[in-house]
Amino acid sequence: GAVVSQHPSRVICKSGTSVKIECRSLDFQATTMFWYRQFPKQSLMLMATSNEGSKATYEQGVEKDKFLINHASLTLSTLTVTSAHPEDSSFYICSALGQGYEAFFGQGTRLTVV
Amino acid sequence: GEDVEQSLFLSVREGDSSVINCTYTDSSSTYLYWYKQEPGAGLQLLTYIFSNMDMKQDQRLTVLLNKKDKHLSLRIADTQTGDSAIYFCAESIPGRGYQKVTFGTGTKLQVIP
Numbered sequence: 001g002a003v004v005s006q007h008p009s010r011v012i013c014k015s016g017t018s019v020k021i022e023c024r025s026l027d028f029q030a031t032t033m034f035w036y037r038q039f040p041k042q043s044l045m046l047m048a049t050s051n052e053g054s055k056a057t058y059e060q061g062v063e064k065d066k067f068l069i070n071h072a073s074l075t076l077s078t079l080t081v082t083s084a085h086p087e088d089s090s091f092y093i094c095s096a097l098g099q100g101y102e103a104f105f106g107q108g109t110r111l112t113v114v
Numbered sequence: 115g116e117d118v119e120q121s122l123f124l125s126v127r128e129g130d131s132s133v134i135n136c137t138y139t140d141s142s143s144t145y146l147y148w149y150k151q152e153p154g155a156g157l158q159l160l161t162y163i164f165s166n167m168d169m170k171q172d173q174r175l176t177v178l179l180n181k182k183d184k185h186l187s188l189r190i191a192d193t194q195t196g197d198s199a200i201y202f203c204a205e206s207i208p209g210r211g212y213q214k215v216t217f218g219t220g221t222k223l224q225v226i227p
Contacts, residue, residue, distance in 0.1 A: 034215060043202065043219045044157075093157065095215065103147060103206065103215045105157040 003027055004096050006106025013084055013113055021079045021109045023094030029074035030096035034103070035067070038091040050077045084113040118205055118218035125224045132190040134221045136203035139184060145206040146179060148188045151220070152199045160188070160201075190223075198225045 003026040013019050023033055031052045036044040048058045048069050056069035066088075068080040077096075081088055093108040117139045126132045138146070143165050149157040163170045163177045163186075170177045176189040186203055203218040 036217075044217045046214070046216065049214060095157075097215075103204070104159060105149070108157075 004030075004094065004104045004106045006094050006109055008109060009107060010110045011112070013111070015085055015113055016083055018080055018082045019084055019111060021081075021092055021094070021111075023077045023079070023096065023106050025075045025096040025104070028096075028098050030077075030098065031074060032097040033071060033077040034095045034097075035069060035077075035079050036093045036095070038093060038108075044093060047079075081111065084111070086113045089113045118203060118216055120201075120203060120218040120221045122219065123222050123224070125226060126193050127226050128193060128195055130193055132188075132193045132197070132223055132225075134188045134190075134201050134203075134223065136186040136188075136218050137184055138186065138203075138205050138218075140205060140207050140216075141181075141184065143205040143207055146177075146186050147204040147206070147215070148175075148177065148186075149202045149204060149217075150199045151202065157202065193223075193225050195225045195227055198223055 005024045005026055007022045033050045035047045037047050038044045046059050047062045048056045050056045050069045050071040052071045052074050058064045066082055071077040089112050091108050091110055095103045095105040120136045145162050147162040148160045150160050151157050161172050161175050163179050174191045178187045200220045200222050202220045204215050207214050
């Protein structure tokens, strides 16, 4: 199946700093990528939908100035958590839509803000 | 709006069949998916089904879709301890020029040796 690479897999940062997470589709072009956040023992919450070459569409309650999304090419979307705080600590997962509308996921990024 | 629900927990004995159920509310779903998440890991796509199909079989996995009742199920035959994980169903819904994927709450499958 198609491969989506997410990097880094784990990151620890200090409160107030920014963290960038990359999501790459390795063997297919993805015009649409999604960013999810997963709290412990909970389902995935869709944060935003990222379309190549246009502004991301954020879900209600997600701060667009805090979670900056850039989808600069058909194989790369980035999520930047700006001025991170401990409550931003979570598991962030990206997914990319393939040609047949299959959604393939990255392995996730465990963010810990100290 | 979209809402996808699953039972939270299922326990089966090794060798038995497991059936994980999912209900959804948006009738405009185009694809429905089953994902597996092992502890501390990302999601693995297990299988998916077109919304105009009733059934799809893939080795030990059988997906049944009842579009009238908006009910999706995943049957795992001969369940093994390695199948212990959280299983998420998800639906893909047409949005403005893109498909939006929404997840269910996840079902934790425990396989007892």
